[in-house]
Amino acid sequence: MTSLISPATSDKAAKVMLWVSASIAILTLLFILGYIVVQGLPVLTLSFLLESPRLSGAEGGILPAIVGTFCLMLVALLSAVPIGIGAAIYLAEYAPVGVVTRIISFGVECLAGIPSIVIGLFGYAFLVIYLGFGFSIISGGLALMFMILPWVVRVSEESLKAVPGGLREGSFALGATKWQTVSRVVLPSAVPSITTGVILGVGKAIGETAVIMFTAGSSLLMPTSFFDPVRALPYHLYILASEGISDPMAYGSSVVLLVMVLVINLAAVAIQRHYGRHHVRN
Amino acid sequence: MSEIEIESRNLDLWYGSAQALKKISMAMPEKKVTAIIGPSGCGKSTFIRCINRMNDLVKGCRITGELLFEGADIYGNDMDAVELRKKIGMVFQKPNPFPMSIYDNIAYGPRVHGLRNKEELDRIVEESLKASALWDEVGDLLDQSAVDLSGGQQQRLCIARTLAVKPKVILFDEPCSALDPISTAKIEDLINMLKHDYTIVIVTHNMQQAARVSDHTAFFLLGELVEFGKTKQIFELPDKKSTEDYITGRFG
Numbered sequence: 001m002t003s004l005i006s007p008a009t010s011d012k013a014a015k016v017m018l019w020v021s022a023s024i025a026i027l028t029l030l031f032i033l034g035y036i037v038v039q040g041l042p043v044l045t046l047s048f049l050l051e052s053p054r055l056s057g058a059e060g061g062i063l064p065a066i067v068g069t070f071c072l073m074l075v076a077l078l079s080a081v082p083i084g085i086g087a088a089i090y091l092a093e094y095a096p097v098g099v100v101t102r103i104i105s106f107g108v109e110c111l112a113g114i115p116s117i118v119i120g121l122f123g124y125a126f127l128v129i130y131l132g133f134g135f136s137i138i139s140g141g142l143a144l145m146f147m148i149l150p151w152v153v154r155v156s157e158e159s160l161k162a163v164p165g166g167l168r169e170g171s172f173a174l175g176a177t178k179w180q181t182v183s184r185v186v187l188p189s190a191v192p193s194i195t196t197g198v199i200l201g202v203g204k205a206i207g208e209t210a211v212i213m214f215t216a217g218s219s220l221l222m223p224t225s226f227f228d229p230v231r232a233l234p235y236h237l238y239i240l241a242s243e244g245i246s247d248p249m250a251y252g253s254s255v256v257l258l259v260m261v262l263v264i265n266l267a268a269v270a271i272q273r274h275y276g277r278h279h280v281r282n
Numbered sequence: 283m284s285e286i287e288i289e290s291r292n293l294d295l296w297y298g299s300a301q302a303l304k305k306i307s308m309a310m311p312e313k314k315v316t317a318i319i320g321p322s323g324c325g326k327s328t329f330i331r332c333i334n335r336m337n338d339l340v341k342g343c344r345i346t347g348e349l350l351f352e353g354a355d356i357y358g359n360d361m362d363a364v365e366l367r368k369k370i371g372m373v374f375q376k377p378n379p380f381p382m383s384i385y386d387n388i389a390y391g392p393r394v395h396g397l398r399n400k401e402e403l404d405r406i407v408e409e410s411l412k413a414s415a416l417w418d419e420v421g422d423l424l425d426q427s428a429v430d431l432s433g434g435q436q437q438r439l440c441i442a443r444t445l446a447v448k449p450k451v452i453l454f455d456e457p458c459s460a461l462d463p464i465s466t467a468k469i470e471d472l473i474n475m476l477k478h479d480y481t482i483v484i485v486t487h488n489m490q491q492a493a494r495v496s497d498h499t500a501f502f503l504l505g506e507l508v509e510f511g512k513t514k515q516i517f518e519l520p521d522k523k524s525t526e527d528y529i530t531g532r533f534g
Contacts, residue, residue, distance in 0.1 A: 097341075166378035170440065173334060174391040174447050175368035184394070189381050 036258065040251035048252055053220050057236065058246045062253055064222045068137070068230025069260070071223060072216060073202055075141020076148055081198060083145075084152025085187075091153070092160035093182050112150035119146050120214035128215055135229040140216025147211055148201045155197025159190040192275030199268040203261050209234040233257045287312040287451060287481040288333060293347035295328060297340065302328045304505045305347070310498070315473060315482040317496030317513065319489055321533065324502040326485045327375075330453050332356070333483065334370040335363040351451075368395065371444035375456040377436035379428035379443075384411075384420055387428045387439055391447035406446050414442035415472055434465025441472060452476065454484040458491065470495050489529055493517050501525045 005013075051061030087104070095101040123143030133139040163186050171181040209232075217229025218239065231239075233253055240250035288310040295303035303325045310316040318326040328337070335356060337343045349356040356366060368391075380387050388407040389397075397403060407424065411417040416438045420431070428439055437457060444452055454473070458466040473482060473495045486492050492499050493513060500510040501520075509516060509525045520526045527533055 164378070166374060166376055167380060169336065169339070169372075169374060170378040170380065170443075171390070171394075172339065173336065173367055173372040173374075174394065174443065175364050175366075176391075176394040177364055180394045184390070185380050 033258070036251055036254045039248065040253075040255035043248045043252035044255060049256070052222060053236075056243075056245050057220065057240050057249055062233065062236060062249075062256065064220055065231050065233045065236040065253070066256065068216070068223060069206060069233045071137045071226065071230060072140045072144055072212060072232055073206060075137055075226065076144035076205060077198070077202065079142060079145040080149045080152045080201075084149050084198075085156045085194065087153045088156030088160055089182060089187070092157045093178075093186065108150045108153050111146070112154070114146075115210075116147060116208055117210040119143060120211040122146070123211060124214040133227065135215065135217025135219075137216065137223060137226045137228060137230055140212040140230070140232070141226075143211045143215040144205050144208060147208060148198075148205045151201040151204070152198055155201065156190070156194045159193040159197065160186060162193065163189045192271060196268045196272045199264055199271070203264040203268070206260060206264065207234050207257060209238055213238075233260075284311045284313060286310070287352065288483070289348075289350045290329075290332075291348040291350070293329075293332065293345065293349055295325075295332065295337070296342075296344045298342040302505050303332075306507050308500055308507055308510045310481065310483055312481050313477060313479070314497040315477045315484060315495050316498045316500065317492035318483065318485045318500045318502060319487075319492050319528070320502035320508075321528065322487075323504075325505040326502045327455055329502070330372075330455055330483055330485045333451070333453055334367050334372050336372065338363055368447055369449050370451040370453060371447055371449035372453040372455065373437070373440050373444055373457045376460050377433055377440055379431070379436045379439050381427065381429050383425050384428045384431070384439065385424040387443050388446045391443060395447070410442040410446040413445050413476070414438045415468065415475075416442055432465070434461050434468060437461060437465065437469060438472065441469075441476075445476075449480065451481045451483065454482065454486075456485050456487055459487055466491070489517075501528065503528070 048061045049066070050063055052064055053062060054060035087108075091101055091104060095104070120143060123139060123146070127133045127139040127142055128135060133142075167185050167189060168181055171185045176184070212232045213235050216232055216235075218231045218235060219229040220231055221228075223230045234257060237250045237253040237257065240246055240253065286309045290306050290308055293303055293306040294301065306325075306329060318330060320326045331337050332345065332349055333351070333356065337345070345357055351366065351370065355361060380390060382390075385407055388410050389403045392403060392406055397406075408417065408421075411420065416435060419435060420426070420439075428436065431439060437460075441452075441457075458469050461469065470491060473484065476482060477497075484492075484495065496513045498511065499513040499516040501508045501516065501522075501524075503524055509520060509522050511521075516525065517529060520529065
C-alpha cells in the first residue's frame with residue numbers, strides 16, 4: 001500500500017513547517033525588541049541615565065531606579081547564594097538519599113512554584129511589618145531572595161552532581177576528608193556552572209515587579225542606606241505606564257532594563273566560555 | 283623473603299545481598315608488585331578497593347573477615363580511613379586530575395595534610411614529578427591546567443600526586459585500560475621503578491602486563507581467589523585448570 005503523500009514530499013513539508021515555527025519565534029523577539037527600542041530611543045540620553053526623575057518621572061532621568069535595582073539584586077544575591085549553595089552541598093554531597101532529601105527537594109520545588117505576588121505579600125507582612133524593616137532595599141532584596149533561592153539551590157545541586165565522581169575518589173584516595181574534598185575539589189569544579197546559573201537567575205529576578213512593589217517601596221529619591229526605600233526599574237516603568245505619567249519615559253526605562261538583562265546573559269555566556277576549558281573532559 | 287605488608291584472611295564482601303568476594307586469603311609482600319587478574323566482574327577491583335577503604339563510599343557494602351595492613355586491622359574500630367589513605371595511595375582506571383594547575387594537583391595531598399611551607403611544597407612537587415618521569419615534560423608548565431595534558435601524562439600526574447603524600451603502598455586499579463600502548467609502556471616502566479620503594483598492588487585486565495610487571499599474581503574468578511603464587515609459576519605452570527584456561531585465552 002502506498003501513502004498519498006510521498007516520503008520526499010512530507011520531508012519537505014516538515015522542513016518548511018519547522019522553519020516557519022522557528023522564524024515566528026525569532027520574529028516575535030525581534031518585533032518586541034525593535035518596537036520597544038524605537039519607542040524608547042527618543043528619551044535615551046546620557047542625562048536620562050544619570051539624572052533623578054522630576055515631576056513623578058515625567059521628566060528627568062532614572063538614576064535612582066537603576067541604583068535601586070542594583071542594590072536589590074546585591075542583597076538578593078548576597079543572601080541567596082551562600083544559603084542556596086549550602087543547601088545544595090548538603091543535598092548533593094551529604095544527605096543520604098531517602099525521605100529527608102526528597103522532602104527538602106519537594107519543598108524547594110514548592111517554593112519555586114509560589115506566585116511572585118504571594119511572595120510579595122508575605123515579604124510585606126513578615127519583612128516590612130513584623131521584622132520592622134519597612135519599605136526598604138533590605139526588605140525588597142530579601143523578598144527577592146525567596147524568589148531566586150529555589151533556582152540557586154537547583155542550579156547548584158545540578159552543577160555539583162555533574163562533577164565527575166572520579167574527582168571525589170581521587171581526593172579521598174589522597175587522604176582528604178569529606179569537607180576538604182567538597183570545599184577544595186568538588187565546589188571549585190562546579191563554580192563556573194553555578195555562577196552561570198546564578199547570573200541567569202538574577203536576569204529573571206531583575207524584571208520581577210510583584211515582589212518588590214510590596215517590599216521595596218516606591219521612593220524616587222536616591223537611596224543612602226540599605227534601609228531606605230527604592231523604586232526598582234520594572235516598578236518604575238509600571239507606574240509610568242499605568243498612571244499615564246509618560247509613555248516615552250516608560251519605553252526608555254524598558255530599554256534600559258532590557259539592556260541590563262542582555263548584559264547579564266552575555267556575562268553568563270562569557271563565564272561559561274572562559275571556564276569551559278577547565279572542565280574535566282571525557 | 284620480604285615482610286608481609288598487607289594480608290587478607292577469609293575476607294567476604296557483600297553489596298546488599300549479593301556476595302562479591304568469597305573467603306579471600308592472600309598475603310602481599312613489602313616492596314613487591316602483586317598483580318590481580320581475572321575476567322570482568324570477578325571482584326578484583328572490589329578487592330583492591332577494600333585495601334584503602336574506598337568501598338566505604340559504597341552504600342550497602344558489608345565486609346567480614348580480616349584485612350591487615352602492617353598487622354593492624356584495616357576495618358578495625360581504631361583505624362581512621364583518612365589516615366589509612368595517606369599510607370595507601372591509589373591510582374584509578376580513568377585518569378582523574380583535578381581541574382587545577384599541575385602544581386596544585388601535586389601539592390593537593392600535602393596541603394590537605396597541613397603543609398603550607400612554599401619551599402617544601404616546591405621540593406615535593408619537583409621530586410614527585412621526577413619520580414613519575416613527568417618532570418622533563420612538564421617541569422616548565424607547572425602553572426598550566428592539568429586537564430590539558432594527554433591521557434598518559436594525566437595518569438603519570440595522578441601517580442605523582444599519589445607519591446607526593448609519601449605512601450607506603452600504591453594501589454593501581456587498571457591504570458592503563460584507558461591508555462594507548464606507548465603510554466602503557468611508560469606506566470609499566472614506572473611501576474618497575476617504583477617497586478624498589480613501594481609495595482604495589484595492581485589490578486589488570488591485561489595478562490601480559492601482569493606477567494611483565496609483577497612478582498606475584500592472584501587469579502580471581504567469580505569472587506573467589508582461584509590461585510595465588512609467584513608470577514612465573516602462575517603463567518608457566520598453574521596448578522588449577524581454570525587459571526590455565528584463562529591465561530591461555532580460553533575465556534575471559
